[in-house]
Amino acid sequence: MFQLSPAGIDFVKTELNRYETKRSAILPCLYKVQEENGGWVSPEAVNHLADVMDIPAAHINEVLYFYTMYNKKPVGRLHVQVCATISCAMNGARELAKHICDKYQVKEGEISDDGMVTVTKVECLGSCGTAPMMQIGNAYYENLTKESAIEVIEDLKKKSTNQ
Amino acid sequence: MEVKILSEHYHKDDFQGLTGYKANGGYEMLKKAFTMKPQEIIDLVKAAGLRGRGGAGFPTGVKWGFLPDNGEPRYLLCNADEGEPGTFKDREMMERAPHQLVEGMIISAFAIGSKKSYIYIRGEYDDSINSCRQAIKEAYDAGLLGKNIMGSGFDHDMDVYCGAGAYICGEETGMISSLEGKKGQPKLKPPFPAVQGYLGKPTIVNNVETLASVIYILRDGVDAYRKYGTEKSPGTKLFSVSGNVVKPGNYEVPLGYPLKDLIFDLCGGLKPGRKLKAVIPGGSSAPILTAEEAMVATLDYENLAQHGSMLGSGAVMVIDDSNCMVDLLGVTLHFYHHESCGQCTPCREGTGWLDKIVHSILDGKGRLQDIDLMDEVAGHMMGRTICALSDAAAMPTLSFLKKFRDEFEFYVREGRSKVKGQAHAQM
Structure with a gap:
């Protein structure tokens, strides 16, 4: 099961308070998940992030699938x-x-x-x-x-x- | 000859940091701005005739004037999502002179009465992201951002927001959607962002080069600013030149500069033995110019419009006679098909159809009626969608087909390129 590191959790918490709306933290937090998940964002990682952020997974998936810099499947190192x-x-x-x-x-x-x-x-x-x-x-x-x-x-x- | 106003100090390594920037006159105009009334700055920018440098060329002062006086918080959003193919000027500006952007933004924010701004930078521009973050940190440490800046009583906060790979986020309402943490789909206008933008609040979206230009309007005054350029296109501008020239790069020249001189003098012309075939003067969305048109065109909004094209972002792509125009249109249409956000039918379907038809021609399966079909599909994509991406795909298509029709017909008839040695390079 993918879990963000303690530093990753701290990052998410900081980002959640950084912008006028919580939802703006989705893009930066997806980068953090990708970084800690070996270069891609798995469906289970999305669910974990949704829990940590207390944001619906649907909102995260909307972002994940729209932008090309998030990898939806594993890539080489x-x-x-x-x-x-x-x-x-x-x-x-x-x-x-x-x-x-x-x-x-x-x-x-x-x-x-x-x-x-x-x-x-x-x-x-x-x-x-x-x-x-x-x-x-x-x-x-x-x-x-x-x-x-x-x-x-x-x-x-x-x-x-x-x- | 280049006229270096924005880029005067770009060759200096220390210009990136606060100390070096200040040693070259940095933040002096912010000091001056605080001695003026905000409306005076807006009037100055209007009088100078500064036009948006991102692509649309809309007068900046007029845009600022659209803000409603309703007491709501106002946001300033710097468009640094440079994605128009051929454009790489904002990247150089942010890497070499991030404080120039920060200073231009604080002055602009003071003029429009905004307490919060974001620099929205495309996610791939890692060096730009780092240099802007560093500059913002230095500015906070030096009291140039935050509360009561330079004792003026003006408060302003600034942050960087990173995109994640979507051309459409360069469209201002798409950018606002993205900053709100959503997919970057453009919104119907009106209401324009100046009235209802980020989180429904009044928002001004300006390009990197536009915001930096404000500094020099304050420094030099309206007459000196208007000394360069033309009546309707005043000032200097950075042009990104790429393609088949000997010395590609960014060049700052007065608007109205001859395109021929940019290519053959500043950029060293073409490689030996090559002939000019065509030029895309303002990013891949701009209708293409033939060599003959390019030799007489000048780089200003009016002249390029007279030639049926546009200045756009100032991305000049020079094409020599070794290129196949069918192939280049294929590359271009693949881009727009990939980048269409999908919400408007003419764009979502149209870009897909055009991409498929041109690639069927490139695969040797084309029919003569396909050329007319592309023309018809592209015609139906103009002016029928929420944003300009659909037009941006249709315009190159229509101009390529009109000006280089013989190459398309040859490809359909013979199943190969008219240009010798050009194989369709697919993986």
Whole structure:
């Protein structure tokens, strides 16, 4: 059963008092749940959050399913999001995403066999002047080539394994 | 030549922090604002003719003037949900100069009589979120936010709110829904947010660049501000240039600047051997310009409207002759289909139909009548929905089909792109 950590519970309580209405705390609290639940928000995690927040689960699900940054299914430890909107598409983003998928033998949106990598193509990330680019975790990696993108991922894989 | 007013100090590393910002004149205009009456600031912004820099170009002072005088609390909401494809100027502003935004917001809040503001930043912009949070903290510590700011008797609180990945939250009523902790669906207008916004209270929603511009109107005065730009489009603006230019990036130029000079002088033109094919001048929602139109267009609201397009967010996407227009429309329509919030039928169904039809052409299954069908569907999507997303999908569609029809017909007839070497890159 998923449970928020004591620090997570404290976070939720602070957020509940931070805005003019309790409901505004749903978006930030879903990020916290995702962070503590290995990168995605499960149905049971929603029920737990609804209890902690004392807010109907329906209100939380409405938010969860509307916004793309909450993952509704598990992802690899490195969630590689390649922007594939116009300026990035014009600069080889789709070929880059395919290259990364081929390299890690994974289909778009699925998790590689070692559980490390998920690749998704996403819509404009506001990095159009530094295309092509990818986001992994919170960080942007810009002006990529096929080689430099793999270098970044390999480096992060090493760091993630050593943790 | 660039005219750097907003971006004058962006090259300085210490401009991000309070000390560096103050060393370059930061918060001097807030001090000045407190010597003025709020209405004087509103009148100044009106007289300067500042127009919203987020996309719609609505006069900022006029928007502020819509607030009802009913004693209800008023909110200021900074739109930093920069999501229009091609746009990355607000991100640079928040990363390099978060205090510029904070100062512009406090001045604006004082002018409109607001005690609480939020910066709504798209969730992916982690660096912007952190820099704005840090700047707000520094401002509180220095007595620039909170109670009795600089001894003026004016109280103001500010916070950052993070989006979670939805283009529609850049629409001001969608943003308000999101800040209220709901799915970010736009609301029917009227009532406009200035009358009934966040939690039903009067709310002003302004873009990052708009709010920062207020500082320089106070500093330089109306005449100096109007020295740049055109009669109806005064001042300077940041343009995000991307696509097939040698030096993409953000460039600050006076409104009315020739598009040709932006591309070929400031951005170093195209790669060797390439020819200009088309330009999207104001984000992906703006109707596309042919190379011929782009060579004579100027970057102001009126001139681009005369060319049947719009200035939008100032996102200039430069397209050279290596691109297939059918493919680029496919990418664009996939975006709008993905981002439609689903509440209005013409948009929910229309974006889906357009996306499916253009991809069936790209898959070699197109029929000639599909081109007319797209034209017809897009025509029915204009002006029939709660917000502008439907129009934003229809406008590029209609302009691509009109100006590059031969490429669509070729693709349907031959089952492949007219542009040599262009394969449809699907995963």
